[in-house]
Amino acid sequence: MCLIADSTVQQVREYSDIVGVISEYVTLKKRGRNFIGLCPFHSEKTPSFTVSPEKQIFHCFGCHESGDLISFVQKVDSLTFVEAVTVIAQRAGIVVEETRGSASQYHTDFDTIRDMLALLLAKYQTFLAESGPTVSYLADRGVLKDSFEMFQLGFSPSSFDAASFLKKEGASDDIIDRTGVFYRTDQGQFRSRFSGRLIFPVLDYQRRVTGFGGRVMQSGNSDRSVAKYVNSQESRLFNKRKLLYGIGLAKPAIKKAGFAILMEGYMDVLMAHQFGFAHSVGVMGTALTKEQVQLIKRFTDTVYLAFDNDQAGQMAMQKSYQVLAPFGMTVKCLSMSEKDPADILLAHDADYFQGLIDQAVPVLDRLIETSVNALPNREIDTVSKCLGQLLDVVKLNPSKVVQDHYVGILAQELEIDREIILAQIRKTRYNVVSSLKFSKKDHTSKYLKAASFLAYVSATDQSYRESLRSKLEGIDFIDPDYVKLMGIIIGSDLYNQALYDEIEDDELKKKYGALLIEGEQVFTKVNVTQQIDECIGVLKEYYVSKRREEIKVAIREIEKTGKDTEQILMLLNELKELKSSREQLNYG
Template sequence: MTIPEQKIEEVRAAANIYDFISPHISLKKRGRNYIGLCPFHNEKTPSFTVSEEKQIFHCFGCHAGGNVYRFIMDYQKISFIEAVQEVAKQVGITIEVSETEQTEGQSEQESLLDINTAAAKYFLDNLLNSHEGETARQYFERRKIKLQTIRTFGLGYALPAWEAFINFAREKNIDLNKSVQLGLIGKTNEGRLYDKFSGRIIFPIFSSTGRVIAFGGRILENRENAAKYLNSPESIVYTKGRVLYGLSHAKDDIRKLDKAILVEGYMDLISLHQAGIKNVVAVSGTALTEEQVQLLSRYTKNVVLLFDADAAGMKAAMRSIELLLQRDMEIKIASLPVGEDPDSYVNNFGKQAFEEIINRAQNFLEYQTDYFQKQGLFNEPATSAEAIRELMKPVALINDELKRTLLIKTIAKKFNLREMLIEDELRKILAGQHKVELIEAKRREVTESKVLDSILPAEKKIPQQIINLEVELIKLLFEGSEKTVELIVHHVNEEMLSSDAHITIFNHVADAYNASADLTAGALIERIKDEKIQRYISNIILEKYTVSKIWEEFHPGESREKILEKYTKDTLCKYKHAHLDERANEYYTEMENAGNDEKKIDIMKLLRDLNKEKQLISEELR
């Protein structure tokens, strides 16, 4: 579906970006703006800036930026349409979905999601009603999965055939190429199409808002040369590391209980959910990623990891623990008796027994120390030192110093270790880490300037002075002042601008001005669909600078509007002069190369005209 531009703007104008960001991020007032810790990258000092005045946000660390829609899209990992709907809901505006708009101009993303939804329904129907589905039904029966649970998670079965889904897709007019993109259909080297999930149990993977974005398929019978699990490839609707399986089903309970249980497999999660333990998410397939931790941290800071109690399980968990610690999560580790997994355990012993296991979960450091002790590592000085070093690595990731100290004390006491020894080791690691941080900060600076360079011209030789003034004018277009925009639109034309990005921005703002549309930055940015340009704009207009700041100091007591106007005129004047000076330079070069005096006189006339033009500009822009 599409939403009319007018509606999109109406909703945006009714929303205050601050109200949409502040519930999620603690913001502090600084000058005209608000700042806070960026939710899109890991940082200790705030570089995430929100401007209520301009209705935009920008992070100077990772360059995320845009208006309220961009924030909701990136934060909730949802599509543009969904973001508009979400904002509309919160500001109390109803969006009518007209039938005609639904088929025409449907976004690529929406059409892919529709295919996934149709496929999920088809797989579910196979599982429940088809003759061939019997083996799959038996599988779920053996795993004690009830019909209601199958429906809740939309579980399904892909018939063991070459073209069962393909035929279904043809019948329903589903785009086959898009189905290939989504990994529902495969293509042999000879170009023959085939059902990708053929013969597999299907686990639809939902976005946090409950849309089917991908599928996981588990093989039902042991087949040679076939992987046990098959996952959809990444697509524009699915980024592997950004999704937690089961989150859409678990998020309410996670919030309510302020705790999330992290398990490894689909079936673990589904069995627990069926048993009434619903605050569960699964990593499934990949190692836990930073994005997943970030996603989870929106719902709770308390995580219980549930994994195999063997050395391999421990090792796998360590990486997850580190990522969780960096986000300041409280981590506990629960382990099940040898030979049990969450699925089997809850089926054999029930909900209460499982909850006891969760309640007995140990702090991660305690757990690991315990584990090392059982292995006898603390018996020998050499292995003991090595073990302590291992223990302190994750501790060093905790930002809160008090928490760190407390942890060390507890561990030292409990395991009879020398506190000093532990602290020494921690100090060494922290010193090393500080160095890494400095290097990272430096690297960020470099990439930051690259972001800007990539959008500004490289080919044309344009004097830096012109570019600087031009950037200043672009900034001024977003000050929300009609007078300022009018001046710039009147005095600048496309040919003067140095880059395609600036031309795009200029034209969009000019269009808005000519249509008497809203000129706040948040509204203007919406007109410019290019995400890279949006980020560029939010970056330059929220820069520490600012234009008017400096001028206000020079012109105390004058209104902001007046100061802006003066500054705009001054900048325009300098900009236009700079262009004329450029042309003058060309004339001088020509004159030097001119053969006869007649030619020289002609050029001198041109130069005189240029000077007159400069004077006129100065007068006009006084």
């Protein structure tokens, strides 16, 4: 069942700029015929993520993730197939044609909601321009006109009936509900969450509106029960776990600076941009999530935390480190004198803030320093508890060099023998590694190598496939996936990428993608016919030794249970034949 017309999917499949699209997520460098970069799907320091423009396939040698352009976009942005096709189509200027039917409803709704949010934002912006008190409030807070235009700030007057406005624009009640902007009264009427509030639109990295943050404005309102900030209702569109405030604007600056500055509030990010720190983004009042780290990781692997200096800020810092470290991110923190970045920038200037950035220290240094300073005494129980907590954080860093460095510091600071700390960290180190879930299959064994060579040449070359068709009888391809894959390859008239699209099973698809890219790096194109014969020999040898073992076991079983001499004789005969065919293989 496809929600988009086949013709659109076809055009997207034929769109050949895989390098261009992936470059928006991963910095790619040309290496030979391929491009390489740091894998967005696992944590690594040296690039093993490979994109083949010829084969239109990507593959990671570290985590063995692979696929075509559509599956890349699906995975990296957590999109459905239809959504990924749409994203690529829009980028490539391909007109998305939809097939009729209720199934496509969901997709169009999604676009309608986005359109409605954009209309609402335009309206809010107009209101802000007309609202004297709100404009002077912003001016008092030091926000320049350029900044609030750049961040598309708006205002929602209490008199504005946003639901009626959207209805006039053609939105159904269901769509209005799903904008996340309203709650319903007991009588079922729509009430805007943002009435009387200054509006901060929250855009995704492609700079599309997903929802709003609203700050209470009415100065006369001293009602403490009114929240200072409210956000749109969480939805698939406004998913705070996946959004970073300001990321759309910050993207190029982060790439240029080589790091991102992470802040807490809307106003902090806006003010940082105003003072020239355009590589700043905000977490919007939630603890940093894995999804947000993955988003940052597309642009840099270094993050500076500009969090409050109080205890809550320290906790946030530690929690953020716990999410960032397993991705191999370098994490530093600013020493914040005042409460938050916006206050610091206004009280001082850009140079002062730049000084804080220059003096930023690794988060682990800061955490160790504050924990050790906070020790009430040096009794063994106290020190041991403190060590345990700090080791829990230190061991999150995937680099053993970094871990050992901090073991040294902890030994010194807590006056504990280095070996004792090392022993303690070794006990737990494996948990971290195993949590990364890398495939540990032996890809290098002689037999598997032979199987993959044969699969590779028959997947990529017509003449070899034809000559192999007659030679493959009685060959065991060892890995059940290879057995299936070989069946598909040999039975098909398609090659390379074209065949990839034909494979339906996701696991097999992955394996096929890996085969295409690993193959071209591992196998040479000299004496291919000879190599084919050698590989067939190797696989036959595998089959023979496997079968011999099976026969030996079977004979032992028969001898144990009864005396089926005829059966034993048959097996012995087969064994003899296998032995001679083995000799042929070895000396022939």
